[in-house]
Amino acid sequence: MKMDKEHTVIKVGEGTEKGREKVWSKELGCHTAIQFQMKTFPDVRVNVVYTMVVAIGLFLIAAQLLPLSSFDAKLLGCATEMAAKQDTLQPLLSQALLHEKINATSIDVRHGEVRVFKPHGLATHLYIEMSAYRGGPRAFSIVGLTSKPVETHHRPPYACEWVSRSTGQVIKGRPHKVLPDWDYGKLYTVVVITCNFVEDVGVDGDGGELILYASYGDHYRQPERIVALTESKGEYNASIFDPQNFPYDYVYCGSSVYGDISPQRMREWMAYHAKFLGDRSHFFLHDAGGFHEDVRKVLEPWIQQGRVTLQNIRQQEIYDGYYHNQFLIVNDCLFRSRFMANWTFFFDIDEYMYVEPTTTLAEVLNENPNITQITIEQVPMAKDMCVADNSTQGEHQSRWGFEKLVYRKVLKRGIRYDRKYVVQARHAEAAGIHMSMNMRKGQNLYPKGDRIRYYHYHGTINKRDEVCNIFVDSGNKTAVQRHEKHYHRLEETMAKLGKEVKLFELNTVGPQPVIV
């Protein structure tokens, strides 16, 4: 048989044919063709020479392995023993498998011309750990990213356990998986594991570890053991789970914020919602690159007062999921807020929550004790339509965005307008962007906008200049306005709140500069 090329081919003799043997190593640049024509000494050929060939092959492999700093020598195992046995070439595979803990014993490479597949680089990790939270004496939630193709094609099982710090006792948990952003991920997709135990764990206060096992869903790889949460001695405190002890009424969980955010818009949003949610509220904001220095200046007084926590999540950008991993971030915040407040809000920083002055936010949310989640209708606002008012040119400059943007879009039939939501976080198993699809307790309420709604100023937050672009004649301002294929109606509800929000800001954090 004649062949012009035999790249990456290592032919393995079977001891019976009159063929020839080739040992080929690209890395060493040598093309060693060893012809066996020792027909007169079949025993020598089989016992000595074949062993030598295998030994030479092993030496070449070992030489290749030296530069691999991360190679696990245990995988190579009993290399000399292998050479003696000559009937298996597992080390060939070990060579190819680099630092992975691959169990390739099921792969029979004793026969035929063995082709080697050599891996390079690391495209995706199996699991990216973000956080884990206790949900009670016998439940935990673990938030992370997992490799999307592994999740899609292998549906790998998860496992979890509690290891007591004092006794070392291991208690198996029952894992429940939720993929809140299913089919939105890219290289990674979000996975939330709820780990339930049939008994209380760690309630003795001795401390312990919650272990997550993330697996690959194939025959070759063992699960990764991940210490998801560590409780130190005395850390466990049962009283925090009692709603009576929650430090806040409301927590706001912001999504990943990215781009060149307008500091002035951020300031306006912050002042409005600090007033709207009241003193017993806390804001978690997530900086995925959008909270540049000027935005941080605007937030600084609120951070100083303990009203705002600014989380730097920029590292997540390395792990390419859906839209700056926003599903990951809101899930982390969901569990973080569980025992901080009765209600957790999920909406964006171009959205303004509102309830009619005839009622209060508390009344709306707590009307029915069985309701654990409420989705909220939006009022889409025009991003650049204002009223021309020549007499107040100076005042125009100092007016806030929601004072000037006074046109709502007339809703179109057949279009589904996104909702946002507020949830009793302790009853949710995962968070979404528009609602939680994984409530464990209670009912969902989908009220009309006359109870609670939000004004959505889409397209206003990512530009750092004047919002007004279209000016409606003031004498005509109540008429329906057509602009960019939309009809618009005057909507001054938010505008009328400008003065009192500004006063609230002044009284709370003092005079603030305008940073466009």
Added chain:
Amino acid sequence: MKMDKEHTVIKVGEGTEKGREKVWSKELGCHTAIQFQMKTFPDVRVNVVYTMVVAIGLFLIAAQLLPLSSFDAKLLGCATEMAAKQDTLQPLLSQALLHEKINATSIDVRHGEVRVFKPHGLATHLYIEMSAYRGGPRAFSIVGLTSKPVETHHRPPYACEWVSRSTGQVIKGRPHKVLPDWDYGKLYTVVVITCNFVEDVGVDGDGGELILYASYGDHYRQPERIVALTESKGEYNASIFDPQNFPYDYVYCGSSVYGDISPQRMREWMAYHAKFLGDRSHFFLHDAGGFHEDVRKVLEPWIQQGRVTLQNIRQQEIYDGYYHNQFLIVNDCLFRSRFMANWTFFFDIDEYMYVEPTTTLAEVLNENPNITQITIEQVPMAKDMCVADNSTQGEHQSRWGFEKLVYRKVLKRGIRYDRKYVVQARHAEAAGIHMSMNMRKGQNLYPKGDRIRYYHYHGTINKRDEVCNIFVDSGNKTAVQRHEKHYHRLEETMAKLGKEVKLFELNTVGPQPVIV
């Protein structure tokens, strides 16, 4: 601000606020909250204590790094210098990035509460190297798998170059990417890179290396440098590219063979096609787990005669692509066969090629010199319909599968029946299963089955018992038969060839045992 949990949170002070500092490490199990109330010594606080806090943080990080055998210490870089600078916490990221060569300098973690995302395990490599082949004095083809989500979402660029062995001169090539199994892959997808040079490379015979750069398509990771092919001194031989020097007329490239294959069916296929393709042909068979010991026994005489090369590709199973990576395998074989024969066949071992006896295979293929690819129609055969013939009970046992399976399925309207193909491999840039979509030269021919066709005995190869299950009464055998929602007609073309194929086998490899 009160919070119940701060998992994986490291708060970074900005040196100006009256806040507090928390350094938190799960691995060491210590929750160190350091309160700064040194209001009377602001300089001490800023200059000394903050530096200490950062230094302690770095120490904890370093302690965590010790167990990571594969960690690249260069990434951590100037740890002590960092501590002195205190305005950057890149090491935090380095900790999280394990053995990857991530450039995270663009990620600003100086502000806010830094959340760390910690990776675990290796789900997919970037690139799995199978082979590379020279296509001429200035062209190469490189065959491998790449991470499917990286390819899908990042469309990463490739690069290639030739490095002369004697002078070290580097010549850049122009890479052209083909994804022959696009959208069929799972964790991995097949990628074929053609590397073209504007000048001849390595034709001096001094040897050299073809380098492939596979990249991640993101901002954080540098391309992997892969030595795709090594030519040793004197290896280059221009004469092999001349079709006059091709050793064969035809090469057969088999797909990945998996499952419990019937040795007797394999024997029949082998004898038939060894005769059909003639002495100047060679068969590449690919064992993805299907060529068990009994099948190898059947192939052994043909291997001995140099007619067959059996490739062990079982390792590919670790890398989860489409159907045992069959697109990878056929592409490797395409390039391997380029200068071995004028025509390369791609079809399966349950398919039997046929041309009418009024012509020859050579006549059909070489009729028009502009045709470089010919697709071939199939005749789908019933997998279990035979004719009942009581008088020949003993002979029935010894008859071969294609002698007994004598009913073809009547084609249905609106159903597209797959074709297989034969191609002048040197003019193809990639191979598919049903045809090459990437011909560089010449025309495709899609002839009707009266020129050339193949009989497809689907469902007969993966069972190791008698094929006949439905027996048609011999008196009624020419009538249309309805079975399993299909109409069938008698088709004895192949059956009539049984005797001469058996005789050919006997004359070529001697008496062979029946292994069911």
